[in-house]
Amino acid sequence: MQIAYMPDTHFGHYSQPNLPDREDVSDAMDQILREAELAEEVGFDGIWVPERHQRTETYWPSCISLLMALAARTKRVKIAPTVMMPTFHHPVHLAEQLAAIDNLSRGRLIFGAGVGYHEDYFKHFGVPFEKRGRRFEEAMEVMNRCWTEREFSFDGEFFQFEGVRMTPKPYQQPRPPVWIGAFAPKPLQRALDWDGWVTWFTPAPEEILPTVEEMREKADKRGKKEFTFGMALEGWIGDEKELREKHAHRWVSEVNFYGERGLAPETDELSSMDEELIGTMESGFLCLGNKQKWIDKIEEYREKINPDWICIHIRTPQDGRGYHPSFNEALEVIEQFGEILDAVPTDK
Numbered sequence: 001m002q003i004a005y006m007p008d009t010h011f012g013h014y015s016q017p018n019l020p021d022r023e024d025v026s027d028a029m030d031q032i033l034r035e036a037e038l039a040e041e042v043g044f045d046g047i048w049v050p051e052r053h054q055r056t057e058t059y060w061p062s063c064i065s066l067l068m069a070l071a072a073r074t075k076r077v078k079i080a081p082t083v084m085m086p087t088f089h090h091p092v093h094l095a096e097q098l099a100a101i102d103n104l105s106r107g108r109l110i111f112g113a114g115v116g117y118h119e120d121y122f123k124h125f126g127v128p129f130e131k132r133g134r135r136f137e138e139a140m141e142v143m144n145r146c147w148t149e150r151e152f153s154f155d156g157e158f159f160q161f162e163g164v165r166m167t168p169k170p171y172q173q174p175r176p177p178v179w180i181g182a183f184a185p186k187p188l189q190r191a192l193d194w195d196g197w198v199t200w201f202t203p204a205p206e207e208i209l210p211t212v213e214e215m216r217e218k219a220d221k222r223g224k225k226e227f228t229f230g231m232a233l234e235g236w237i238g239d240e241k242e243l244r245e246k247h248a249h250r251w252v253s254e255v256n257f258y259g260e261r262g263l264a265p266e267t268d269e270l271s272s273m274d275e276e277l278i279g280t281m282e283s284g285f286l287c288l289g290n291k292q293k294w295i296d297k298i299e300e301y302r303e304k305i306n307p308d309w310i311c312i313h314i315r316t317p318q319d320g321r322g323y324h325p326s327f328n329e330a331l332e333v334i335e336q337f338g339e340i341l342d343a344v345p346t347d348k
Contacts, residue, residue, distance in 0.1 A: 001302050001306065001307060001308060001309070001310065001345070001346050001347055002045035002046060002078075002308065002309050002310075002346055002347055003044055003045055003046075003298075003309070003310050003311070003312065003341060003344070003346055004044060004045060004046030004047060004048045004077075004078070004080070004230075004309055004310070004311040004312070005035070005036070005039035005044045005046070005047055005048070005311065005312050005334065005337070006047070006048045006049065006050070006082075006232070006311050006312065006313045007031075007032040007033075007035035007036050007039070007047065007049065007315075008032075008050065008313065008314075008315040008316070009028075009032065009049065009050060009052060009058050009059060009060040009061065009066070010052075010055075010057050010058055010059070010315065010316060010317040011024070011028040011031075011057065011058075011059045011317070011318075012024075012056055012057035012058075012059065012317060012318060013057055013317060013318045013319065013320055014057055014253065014257060014317045014318070014319055015055070015056065015057065016056045016057055017056070018056070019056060020056060020059055024059070025059045025060075027327075028059040028060065029059065029060055031327050031330070032060060032066070033069060033070075033073050034331065035330060035331065035334060036070055036073065036074060036077075037073055037074065038331055038334050038335065039077070039334055039337075040074050040075070040076055040077045041338075042334060042335055042337060042338030042341065043338050043341040043342065044077060044312075044337070044341065045077060045078060045309075045346065046077050046078040046079065046080060046110075046309065046311070047070055047074065047077050047078070047079050047080070048079075048080045048081070048082040048112070048311045049063060049066050049067065049070070049079075049080070049081055049082070050063070050081070050082065050083075051063040051081055051083065051084045051085060052118075052121075053118075053120070053121045053124045053125075054120045054121060054123070054124040055120075057317040057318070063081045063084050064094075064097045064098075064101070067079055067081060067098075067101045067109070068097075068100070068101055068104065070105075071101050071104040071105035071108070071109075072104060074105075074108075076108075077108065078108050078109075078110055079101070079105060079108055079109055079110070080109070080110035080111070080112050080179070081111065081112050081113075082112040082179070082181065082198050082200075082230070082311065083112040083113050083114035083179070083180075083181035083198065084111070084112065084113055084114070085113070085114055085115065085116035085121065085136075086113055086136060086139040086140060086143060087115055087116045087122070087127065087132050087135050087136045087139060088116065088121060088122050088124075088125040088127040089125075089139070091138075091139040091140075091142035091143045091146070091159060092142065092143075092146055092161065092164060092166065094139075094143060095142070095143040095146035095147055095166060096146070096166055098111055098143075098170070098176065099146075099147065099166070099168060099169060099170040099171075102170040102171045102172055102176050103168060103170065103171045105171070106171055107170075107171040107172045107176075109170070109171075109172070109176045110176060110177045110178075110179060111176050111177070111178045111179070112178075112179045112180075112181060112198055112230075113136075113140065113178060113179070113180055113181065113194075114136075114180065114181030114182075114187070115132050115133055115136040115187065116132060116136075131157075131158075133186070134157065134158070135157075135158045137190070138156045138157065138158050138159050139158075139159065140178075140194075141154075141156075142154055142156075142159055142161065142164075144175065144178075145164070146164060146166040147166070147169060147170055147174065147175035147176075148169075148174045148175055150165065151163060151164065151165045152164055177195040177196065177228070178194040178195050178196075179191070179194065179195060179196040179197060179198045179228060179230060180194055180196070180197050180198070181197070181198055181199070181200075182197045182198070182199060183199045183200075183201075188211070188215060191215070192215070192218055192219055192222060192224075192227075195224070195226070195227065195228060196227055196228025196229060196230065196308070197215065197228075197229060197230070198229075198230035198231070198309070199230075199231055199232075200231075200232045200285070201232075201255065201258070201284070201285055202231040202232060202233070202284050202285040202301075203284045203285075204283040204284045205300060205301055205304035205305050206304070207284070208231075208284075208305060209304060209305050212229055212305050212307075215227070215229065216229070228308040228309065229305075229307050229308050229309075230307060230308060230309035230310075230311065231285075231301070231307050231309070231310055231311070232285060232310070232311045232312075232313055233285050233286075233287055233297060233298065233301070233310055233311070233312055233313070234251060234254075234285050234286055234287070234312075234313040234314070235247070235251075235286050235287035235288045235289075235294075235314065236288055236314055236325070236333065237289070237290065237291060237294060237314075237333050237336045237337070237340075238288075238289075238290065239290045243288055243289065244278075244288045244289075246322065246323040247288055247323065247325075248278045248286075248288060249319060249321045249322045250316040250319060250322075250324070251278075251281055251286055251316065252274055252277055252278065253316070253317075253319035253321065254316050254317075255277065255281065291336060291339060291340055291343075294337075294340050295340055295343050295344060298310060298340070298344050299344065302344070302345070312337060314330060314333055314334075315330055
């Protein structure tokens with residue numbers, strides 16, 4: 001098992017009406033890179049980053065530019081978008097850019113890909129939301145051929161190319177590992193065509209274990225002995241008695257946001273301290289507590305489902321409902337995770 005850190009690209013309030021101030025954006029970008037460098041320094045194995053567009057709370061929407069910066073500013077960690085959405089990218093451009101990132105990082109890229117859930121992302125790039133699943137599959141095929149074939153032509157429903165010769169090829173041969181973002185049956189099936197799958201808002205170990213076992217069994221039957229499962233844990237570290245009260249509202253707001261868009265358990269609009277929802281989250285992906293509580297949470301998932309990767313996520317957009325941590329507090333928490341990593345058996 002390896003452990004990654006996500007330096008989130010959200011800094012503003014959910015759907016804030018005003019555009020972010022340029023100085024705030026520059027400060028946020030600096031913070032993302034500082035968090036990534038510190039995460040590598042304290043012993044994390046990977047840095048995962050999201051792709052988001054047309055959301056005023058997102059201060060670094062370009063996943064490619066962020067991955068390139070991470071490739072230049074880190075030396076050891078794996079770097080992975082979890083996930084990018086090639087559905088609204090030009091697949092040859094994207095394959096070429098990702099190959100450059102893989103070369104600059106000397107083979108540290110993992111490509112996490114997903115179809116896309118947010119209709120505004122598609123509007124942003126002028127790509128139809130309809131038929132996005134088939135468009136995704138075509139884009140992935142084109143990218144794979146860019147990476148693995150000297151020259152090819154392609155005649156699909158959405159993309160047509162003649163005599164494509166992408167060079168240079170990725171540092172990793174024949175290509176970087178590909179993970180598919182998945183939690184529903186169709187995307188999970190799609191993931192079996194690639195190298196692994198990754199999910200967020202991870203349920204309790206007992207709840208997700210049957211899916212993990214089924215996916216491993218299916219992958220094994222296909223001869224995919226290195227098929228990877230990645231998941232996330234979220235929350236905050238501290239010893240203070242009011243820690244849960246100070247931070248739980250942030251994840252209530254987060255689950256509300258994604259639940260409305262089909263990427264988290266469906267909920268009605270909830271109060272900032274809905275105890276039932278918080279309890280459900282704490283039985284799964286959410287951990288609000290001291291270092292030992294985090295060690296116990298990671299160990300529980302390692303012992304019961306043995307994920308290949310766990311990603312730690314500590315920052316969320318501001319929700320206006322209560323306390324929100326500062327940049328320095330986030331850095332302090334990353335440093336504390338260094339002690340947790342030393343206490344948890346991982347694969348180095």
